[in-house]
Amino acid sequence: MAEHGNGESGAVVTAGEGESGTYAIDSPGLPPHRPRLSDVDEKAAKRSERQVATLFIISIIGTIVFMVGYFAIGRTSEEFGEYFDHMQWLRIQNTLLGVGSAFAMLGIGLGVVHWAKTLMPDHEIVEPRKPLRAEAERAEAAQMMGEIVEETQIKRRPLLRNTLIAAALLAPLPAVVMFRDLDRAYGEEFSPERMRHTIWDEGVRLVRDPTGTPIRASDLTVGSAMHVIPENLREISSHGERLSEKAKAVVLLMRMNPEDFEHTSPGREDWTYQGIIACSKVCTHVGCPVALYERHTHHLLCPCHQSTFDAAQEFKVVFGPAGRPLPQLPITVDDEGFLVARSDFTEPVGPTYWERGNA
Numbered sequence: 001m002a003e004h005g006n007g008e009s010g011a012v013v014t015a016g017e018g019e020s021g022t023y024a025i026d027s028p029g030l031p032p033h034r035p036r037l038s039d040v041d042e043k044a045a046k047r048s049e050r051q052v053a054t055l056f057i058i059s060i061i062g063t064i065v066f067m068v069g070y071f072a073i074g075r076t077s078e079e080f081g082e083y084f085d086h087m088q089w090l091r092i093q094n095t096l097l098g099v100g101s102a103f104a105m106l107g108i109g110l111g112v113v114h115w116a117k118t119l120m121p122d123h124e125i126v127e128p129r130k131p132l133r134a135e136a137e138r139a140e141a142a143q144m145m146g147e148i149v150e151e152t153q154i155k156r157r158p159l160l161r162n163t164l165i166a167a168a169l170l171a172p173l174p175a176v177v178m179f180r181d182l183d184r185a186y187g188e189e190f191s192p193e194r195m196r197h198t199i200w201d202e203g204v205r206l207v208r209d210p211t212g213t214p215i216r217a218s219d220l221t222v223g224s225a226m227h228v229i230p231e232n233l234r235e236i237s238s239h240g241e242r243l244s245e246k247a248k249a250v251v252l253l254m255r256m257n258p259e260d261f262e263h264t265s266p267g268r269e270d271w272t273y274q275g276i277i278a279c280s281k282v283c284t285h286v287g288c289p290v291a292l293y294e295r296h297t298h299h300l301l302c303p304c305h306q307s308t309f310d311a312a313q314e315f316k317v318v319f320g321p322a323g324r325p326l327p328q329l330p331i332t333v334d335d336e337g338f339l340v341a342r343s344d345f346t347e348p349v350g351p352t353y354w355e356r357g358n359a
Helices: 044-078 086-118 134-152 160-170 173-180 192-196 233-234 239-249
Strands: 001-007 012-018 022-027 207-208 225-230 251-255 276-280 292-294 299-301 309-310 316-320 332-333 339-341
Touching: 044 086, 044 160, 044 173, 086 160, 086 173, 207 339, 225 233, 225 239, 233 239, 276 332
Parallel strands: none
Antiparallel strands: 001 012, 012 022, 207 225, 225 251, 251 276, 292 299, 299 309, 309 316, 332 339
């Protein structure tokens, strides 16, 4: 026999052993264990079984919705883009991804909780731990494990077992397909070489987003910063391709006192213009948009993981998990006084991941 106390009422429950294994015996004089409806009524147990199975099926449906949104909606937007706005398709896709992943996780989680509360035994027992010294003890341990499996009722309730297995197999798929897209082998669209080049080029004007207004050097005062894009972005016909190229080419433009620059590498002497400097907004950690500029310290902060870059030191990392500086865009002015790029970025934009294996 083994005894354990009940912390709330001081009651003692004794664990006994019988032919069917360990069981709980309520102490005399105390209210007995109150069985649940599903413990005494097989119809109620069947009803709980169907409820749990329904939750598992909801999880399966959620995973399917996610997969449809992830794979089908993108193709649909390309085939029927002339009838529907691309942003509408994007909103539909995001909705399906969010709702699908939520139901996939919620269904399987609630199903397991409901299963435990309504069908699994709810007696609590404590037994002293004994060392396994002989074959008999090992056999007893194996028997205990078998009893645990039996208590879950997974063997005699195939509906629960089958729906749980299906939900558990499908639930990880959203994460698998999303992480698979980070693999550089998954098509040229995600290769490091694609991230090495943007649509910036020599003579391309820096313009305001979304108006497309060109920017003169006199438009910026010391300490100011603005989000800019390349003017030739409008020349790309496909809306989807414009979004993709814009995501890579977004630039943060700021003006400092020229004497505040602490370091200029050889070959970069003409990359700035009268204290005006430009860099990629895509963080080199995981690609979040860097947009917080502190004029007194010249620091740029990524809000996602607090990577901090120093514009006075060619956007060197001074804090946080980022592994390399933000790529700098060489700039100058054209004959009309508008700010233009001298060339494309000289290194890949975005997370350092894209440089792996890419000499």
